[in-house]
Amino acid sequence: MSDPKSVITLLHGAGGAYMHNLIKEYFLKLDDNFGEVGLGVLDDAAVINGIVFTTDSYTVRPIFFRGGDIGRLAVSGTVNDIAMMGGDPIALSLAVVIEEGFSKSDLAKIVESIKRTCEEANVHIVTGDTKVMERNSLDKIVINTGGIGIASEELKHNFNVLRKSREVKYEWLVPMNIRDGDKIIVSGTIGDHAIAILSSREGVEFESNIQSDVMPLNKMMKKVLEVGGIADAKDPTRGGLADLLNDWAEKSGLGIYIKESEIPVKEEVSSAIEFLGLDLLELGNEGKAVLAVSPEMARDVLETLHSTPWGKDASIIGEVRKDIEGVILETVVGGKRLVTRPTGDPVPRIC
Amino acid sequence: MSDPKSVITLLHGAGGAYMHNLIKEYFLKLDDNFGEVGLGVLDDAAVINGIVFTTDSYTVRPIFFRGGDIGRLAVSGTVNDIAMMGGDPIALSLAVVIEEGFSKSDLAKIVESIKRTCEEANVHIVTGDTKVMERNSLDKIVINTGGIGIASEELKHNFNVLRKSREVKYEWLVPMNIRDGDKIIVSGTIGDHAIAILSSREGVEFESNIQSDVMPLNKMMKKVLEVGGIADAKDPTRGGLADLLNDWAEKSGLGIYIKESEIPVKEEVSSAIEFLGLDLLELGNEGKAVLAVSPEMARDVLETLHSTPWGKDASIIGEVRKDIEGVILETVVGGKRLVTRPTGDPVPRIC
Numbered sequence: 001m002s003d004p005k006s007v008i009t010l011l012h013g014a015g016g017a018y019m020h021n022l023i024k025e026y027f028l029k030l031d032d033n034f035g036e037v038g039l040g041v042l043d044d045a046a047v048i049n050g051i052v053f054t055t056d057s058y059t060v061r062p063i064f065f066r067g068g069d070i071g072r073l074a075v076s077g078t079v080n081d082i083a084m085m086g087g088d089p090i091a092l093s094l095a096v097v098i099e100e101g102f103s104k105s106d107l108a109k110i111v112e113s114i115k116r117t118c119e120e121a122n123v124h125i126v127t128g129d130t131k132v133m134e135r136n137s138l139d140k141i142v143i144n145t146g147g148i149g150i151a152s153e154e155l156k157h158n159f160n161v162l163r164k165s166r167e168v169k170y171e172w173l174v175p176m177n178i179r180d181g182d183k184i185i186v187s188g189t190i191g192d193h194a195i196a197i198l199s200s201r202e203g204v205e206f207e208s209n210i211q212s213d214v215m216p217l218n219k220m221m222k223k224v225l226e227v228g229g230i231a232d233a234k235d236p237t238r239g240g241l242a243d244l245l246n247d248w249a250e251k252s253g254l255g256i257y258i259k260e261s262e263i264p265v266k267e268e269v270s271s272a273i274e275f276l277g278l279d280l281l282e283l284g285n286e287g288k289a290v291l292a293v294s295p296e297m298a299r300d301v302l303e304t305l306h307s308t309p310w311g312k313d314a315s316i317i318g319e320v321r322k323d324i325e326g327v328i329l330e331t332v333v334g335g336k337r338l339v340t341r342p343t344g345d346p347v348p349r350i351c
Numbered sequence: 352m353s354d355p356k357s358v359i360t361l362l363h364g365a366g367g368a369y370m371h372n373l374i375k376e377y378f379l380k381l382d383d384n385f386g387e388v389g390l391g392v393l394d395d396a397a398v399i400n401g402i403v404f405t406t407d408s409y410t411v412r413p414i415f416f417r418g419g420d421i422g423r424l425a426v427s428g429t430v431n432d433i434a435m436m437g438g439d440p441i442a443l444s445l446a447v448v449i450e451e452g453f454s455k456s457d458l459a460k461i462v463e464s465i466k467r468t469c470e471e472a473n474v475h476i477v478t479g480d481t482k483v484m485e486r487n488s489l490d491k492i493v494i495n496t497g498g499i500g501i502a503s504e505e506l507k508h509n510f511n512v513l514r515k516s517r518e519v520k521y522e523w524l525v526p527m528n529i530r531d532g533d534k535i536i537v538s539g540t541i542g543d544h545a546i547a548i549l550s551s552r553e554g555v556e557f558e559s560n561i562q563s564d565v566m567p568l569n570k571m572m573k574k575v576l577e578v579g580g581i582a583d584a585k586d587p588t589r590g591g592l593a594d595l596l597n598d599w600a601e602k603s604g605l606g607i608y609i610k611e612s613e614i615p616v617k618e619e620v621s622s623a624i625e626f627l628g629l630d631l632l633e634l635g636n637e638g639k640a641v642l643a644v645s646p647e648m649a650r651d652v653l654e655t656l657h658s659t660p661w662g663k664d665a666s667i668i669g670e671v672r673k674d675i676e677g678v679i680l681e682t683v684v685g686g687k688r689l690v691t692r693p694t695g696d697p698v699p700r701i702c
């Protein structure tokens with residue numbers, strides 16, 4: 001393997017410690033503190049002039065996988081980054097880079113999937129770009145989607161409720177709003193996407209019927225904002241729960257305590273990770289949100305989640321605690337372990 | 352070569368007829384007529400809720416070339432697409448996809464170049480994404496930038512002036528504003544970028560000192576909007592002048608007559624294209640704008656361009672004429688030829 005000190009390695013795209021260090025060392029110098037939520041916050045999206053703005057490139061392999069495809073992923077991922085800031089997504093950009101020789105019928109399938117997912121999320125592709133690279137210069141297709149969104153009435157209501165429990169400086173869902181005692185809720189089962197991708201790959205030695213969870217969550221977010229009391233939301237994509245919770249702990253300056261027994265996980269995912277020796281907390285998801293909610297509102301938010309198709313398996317998995325440092329997991333057998341940011345990537349190119 | 356009927360070929364990324372047909376056949380079905388300037392207009396950028404929104408991916412080869420690099424290109428290209436709508440660019444997104452093994456010092460150079468070009472254009476990177484693909488899955492690095500912009504005071508003034516000569520339905524720089532008699536201005540010499548890229552490639556059998564023209568044009572656009580009377584602006588990137596003028600002729604429903612003798616071109620570019628058998632009109636540019644200007648204002652706009660560093664070689668190359676169809680070129684020797692959209696790509700992967 002190449003030396004990660006002088007060249008880029010797969011670790012730098014893994015969503016864990018190496019990637020965050022690369023971003024801090026190389027890209028953070030582009031920050032000039034511009035916007036209400038600027039580059040320096042390193043959150044799901046930026047906010048400038050009241051506009052939520054975000055981007056993601058999708059390099060998933062294979063491009064058609066159990067429960068989804070690169071088109072559905074590209075729409076959902078970017079919609080979700082806007083929704084995790086509390087924004088209402090209104091328009092997306094769509095830039096495709098295609099390898100020479102790519103099948104037009106596959107392209108048609110991807111576009112069809114993009115269209116359906118946009119309808120599901122009620123967003124609109126308004127601009128795009130198409131480039132072609134020579135054969136062997138690109139593995140099939142890479143898609144970038146960008147997105148813009150705006151603040152909704154529901155978001156204002158959410159902060160009116162949250163203000164009963166704290167001072168709120170940012171009227172967006174950012175880690176700076178998190179306080180001691182907030183409950184940590186995940187909106188559904190963990191690990192489905194990573195395991196679905198893995199089991200869709202050729203030459204992988206295990207069988208599974210697990211489907212990816214990839215879906216747009218903006219309508220679910222609207223429902224919980226209508227209840228109110230959400231301090232922050234984030235989607236556990238690359239790096240999984242482990243990376244997300246460490247991000248929150250770092251940025252809020254508070255500890256997080258979670259219970260393994262409360263994390264929703266499908267039986268089949270459990271056996272797969274046991275068989276493969278993977279860590280559930282490091283697996284990426286593409287249709288789940290993690291919420292930090294004021295203790296007073298956590299039950300109501302949970303009930304509302306349960307009443308929607310997107311959050312029926314939601315669970316309170318832990319809470320924010322100022323008396324501990326970092327992220328602590330209470331295991332099923334009652335032990336405790338420190339959860340750090342992942343370094344290696346259990347499943348590369350999941351998005 | 353593969354059959355362009357069933358698979359994607361390099362022609363589909365060439366900025367000419369094949370690409371436009373692909374976009375119309377595959378991506379236009381995503382259009383649902385959303386926004387003030389929506390996807391269906393197929394212009395430089397879209398406009399939604401008063402926000403100009405655009406995206407481009409950059410696959411240029413080589414990534415460092417005479418007069419620029421992929422970082423400068425990625426900032427300039429997206430800034431220019433916003434500026435060509437009459438928008439004032441405010442923020443950019445930056446998504447990089449990197450090949451495993453890519454040198455960190457090259458990455459540092461690219462980021463430095465992005466930073467400098469952002470300062471030059473006075474725009475801010477506010478959000479981004481970083482992905483890594485396995486060795487041999489990607490040729491070095493692909494960058495996507497998205498951008499958002501807003502209408503400026505200068506744009507309002509521009510349309511107040513333009514209203515003296517016509518009814519204006521769109522207060523953005525779009526082909527629907529073009530009328531019979533409008534003058535066609537190019538802001539400087541043509542072909543520099545394509546020839547610089549070509550001469551930067553290994554194994555190319557000609558020497559040249561031509562530098563790419565890649566630069567942000569938003570400050571230049573502000574200057575000409577301050578004068579007023581601009582109906583439309585567009586940057587002649589892939590597909591060059593030939594594609595741009597055909598686009599305008601199609602969308603305005605009017606003919607365009609241009610004179611070869613008036614097209615500014617550097618001596619060295621002239622000899623290179625003669626030597627290589629290329630068509631000047633099909634060469635891509637990354638620091639030039641083409642303007643359609645009301646006849647009353649054309650001289651003033653030209654003088655203002657000449658007074659700026661970005662437009663000192665500007666020239667009136669022709670005019671819009673309702674009595675002709677398509678794009679007609681009067682050659683240096685006095686003949687006339689119909690200019691069509693390019694099909695083949697004189698220089699692939701120039702952006």
Ligand SMILES: Nc1ncnc2c1ncn2[C@@H]1O[C@H](COP(=O)(O)OP(=O)(O)OP(=O)(O)O)[C@@H](O)[C@H]1O
Pocket residue numbers: 015023027028039041042043044045055056077081237238351445446447476477478479480481
């Ligand atoms: N190349 C880059 N330039 C500028 N900022 C970047 C770049 N790459 C990432 N960032 C920023 O770093 C933060 C983390 O990015 P990351 O891509 O992990 O977030 P995400 O999009 O929520 O996750 P995922 O890409 O897995 O869906 C974000 O704030 C993002 O804007």
Ligand SMILES: Nc1ncnc2c1ncn2[C@@H]1O[C@H](COP(=O)(O)OP(=O)(O)OP(=O)(O)O)[C@@H](O)[C@H]1O
Pocket residue numbers: 094095096125126127128129130366374378379390392393394395396406407428432588589702
């Ligand atoms: N994959 C796509 N999906 C949706 N719209 C697309 C797609 N590709 C291109 N378009 C639209 O087609 C039109 C032409 O795109 P094109 O990329 O040629 O414009 P440009 O960005 O000005 O040129 P260049 O990319 O050479 O700088 C634009 O309106 C663009 O939004």
Ligand SMILES: [Mg+2]
Pocket residue numbers: 056077078081237
């Ligand atoms: Mg994301």
Ligand SMILES: [Mg+2]
Pocket residue numbers: 128129130406407408
């Ligand atoms: Mg483009």
Ligand SMILES: [Mg+2]
Pocket residue numbers: 043044084085173174175232233234
């Ligand atoms: Mg958030």
Ligand SMILES: [Mg+2]
Pocket residue numbers: 407428429432588
């Ligand atoms: Mg462009």
Ligand SMILES: [Mg+2]
Pocket residue numbers: 055056057479480481
């Ligand atoms: Mg990202």
Ligand SMILES: [Mg+2]
Pocket residue numbers: 394395435436437524525526583584585
């Ligand atoms: Mg224009």
